[in-house]
Amino acid sequence: MNIPPVNISSILPAAVLSIVGIAVMVAEPFVDRSKKTLLGWLALAGVMAAMLAIYPMSENRGQWYSNLWIVDDYNIFFHVIFLLIAGITILTSLDFLEREEINHPEFYSLLLFATAGMLMMSGANELIMVFIGLEVLSIATYVLAGFRRTDLKSNESALKYFLLGSFSSAFFLYGVALVFGATGSTNLIEIAEALRSSSLQITLVYLAAALMLIALCFKVAVAPFHIWTPDVYEGAPTPVTGFMSVGPKAAGFAVFIRVFMTAFPQIQDRWISIIWMVAALTMILGNVIAVSQTNIKRMLAYSSIAHAGYIAVAFASGSRRGVSAALFYMLAYALTNLGAFAVVTILSRSEDKLTNISDYAGLAAKRPGLAALLTIFLLSLAGIPGTAGFSGKFFIFRSSVESGLLSLTVIGVITTVVSFYYYLYIVVQMYMREPGEEFSDLRVPASLKIALLIAAIGTLYLGLLPTRVLDWSTTAALTALR
Template sequence: MSQFYTSTDHFVLIPAIMLALFGCAILLFDFLVFPDPRQRKWLLLFVVLGLGFTGFGLWRQQMFLNANGLTELTAFQGSLTIDRFALFFNWIFEIASLIVAIVSYAYLEIEGEHHGEYYALMLFAQCGMFFLAAGTDLVTLFIGLELMALCFYVMVGFLRGAKRSNEAALKYLLLGAFSSGFLVYGFSIMYGLAGSTKLSDITTAIAAREPWDPMVFLAMATTAVGLLFKISAAPFHMWAPDAYEGAPTTVTAYLSVASKAASIAFLLRIFMGPLASAREAWEPLLSVVAILTMTVGNLAAVTQTNLKRLLAYSSISHAGYMLLGLIAGNDTGIKGIEVYILVYAFMNLGAFIMIVALRRKNIIGEDIEDLAGLMQKSPGYAVLMLVFMLSLAGIPPTAGFLGKYYIFLSLIETRHYLLAVVGTLYVAVAIYYYFRIVRSMFVGQLVEQAPLASSFGVRLALGVAGAMTLAIGIYPEPFLRMAQGSILR
């Protein structure tokens, strides 16, 4: 009989405990201590403190791994594994939560829906993401996924009075719950195959069967539907544009970065773990999905006039590029996905925060037209947006180039020439629609004279996102080394 809740278990669980604790504290304090709406600024302090303690826990885990030369630390009889892969993704969640939280304060005031629950939901969602990145048991992963997803359903519908927000939340919830059902159906088959919910046992059980075994195929196909939905790959992408457009912009930023990163981590855990031996069966399937995703994402983005919707389609196409790294499946590919998601976090947060700044009292500011003549009005913002757009398109010396470079390199290394060619061609399409935004900013006629909503939080967040997008592009060494060290094997 193994011991119950050892000190290792506690050490591994600390970040999740901190997130849940501070989430609950925010709910309590919002209700009991700060009844006056003007006191809500103190809640932001709670978020920063909570994320600080979480970060400290993660940092101690990282130091512990380094000091003892360990590759992983398992807890709860193998249900949770802290390895460098889990830590890498958790750092991305930390960055995303922190940046989104400091921007949210001023934004929610303008929307007139500033409630303490928002921050609590953010922390709970991140708690779910922790389990998604660190879980190595089907039950842990499933609960982590649902914790994250349920928080996001509520956050997407956070503007209770706005029909668009209600509608986005409803569509996201219906399709999200539907896909979770498929995912967990796949999990139940995996459990039946292995007689255990541990990923390591399932890996052994599936490896003992043939790649085209019907039960393995059923488990793979249903799990894949759920996972591909979560990363918004075509043909399961339909929720993304609606949810992204209708949600409060800060939530869109968080959803597009943190939720996607967590889902990618989850996808890699499943496909590089239990399903690795069935590669023969899923590689052609995922190749078709990746091509379809890049096609839908890039072509649909061309005709959009709403910025949030345009960036939603662009984020669908980015999911397609990340899938290419999994299809290549060698170390370069996995490293490519990790670099890509790190870079994507900064550039996409930057682009969405620009839309947050466009939202002012009585001005919706979501159309490309709203950016017209931004260069004359506030050149600093215009240049930052240019950096984000260059990076999203993948043009050096910005960071976006680096992500695409490693993905394509891995495809060439594993002789997937056709996929590499298709991927490269779609970059050309992407440049067209990103430069529609750039043209509007630099050539368009200034119509709206009102200055951007530049709160301290927005300026800080944009500064960090812009600086990191350039820094990773110009001096990538430390970031590449970090990604290289966190490859999932």
């Protein structure tokens, strides 16, 4: 019996996050009640250390741990996205937890574990690994959604997320079991090889792929599996909503693209048409329902559904360009949306007061800086030229036109125009209405300033100089499409 070689540096970022997460939990009882925020900064240091650990990881390309784990550009690109998300979320939460009097450092541990789960998902080369990553992420996020224990809305959010999340996990598992039965392997590359030889029960593979597709559609919240999203996002604490709207979604797509592009390219003509329909439906439903929302968290939830639809368009084009556009869009969307949620976090009060869109009336007169930042983020979400959202949408629609998906592109462009209405409505509220609220007692602590700065610089950088990141995402897409 030979034991596979152990290579710690190939999993270093996830290992660092897990160890720091445990350290935060262990240190928690020994830290004075008034100094709990220090542990948040420790968690942030852990994220930064994990960011540095990407470098030794990138020097260990290839498959490790009995081919469970793969290090390639695709994985590294997602590591950067996920760690950025984790870092910005911690910066947003530091002041929020103190203000809401839920300053339990377990929050940071859970956030780090969730991020470690996402890292496992992006590097998974084996369905077992995908499942474990998915569950590590999901279980930590269920708790984060219900972190405001005394608030019934937060409880409800966690419960709905938990029930539907584990329901969809069961579907995923059933799909994995059937794939294992049909092909005799859970390794993505071996599954693809088995599919190339014709002597297997292809019906079983179709059924398995369908079950996995349903489960992953649940996780990334695309229509018709999006019903849970608005409720869960509205009830969760605001920084967690920001995290959930970008992190698990990007991780879900990472797995989605990796599993379907690596393991099921032989039956691509079957699943690509389903993705087509899902993308069209998601863009229409997400954008149209977002128009009628009055709560900004709920509106951003529907907008996040719509953005998942755009990523699905890139995925439906099934080409290298498409995957590269999807990767770029996920980075752009993550930075923009986290920025928007950081502003919402600053403006909201305890128990989620002041999260209605009408509360934003006249914000520009009182707090011009915050209003300008929120405007940048909203314009980027809408896709105005010069922002990250525009470059992302441009690359996506270019790839879909190249793949001949003209009607899907038309739907995408029309729904983007619809989305201008609800994004710009907030801008109109902020700049052209009389102030109804006093915003004078708002304080913007340093941590949130840093978060806003990173998000704003990222949004503008990706909007004005996208080529460098695009080249990188193209290299990453190349490794995903072997």
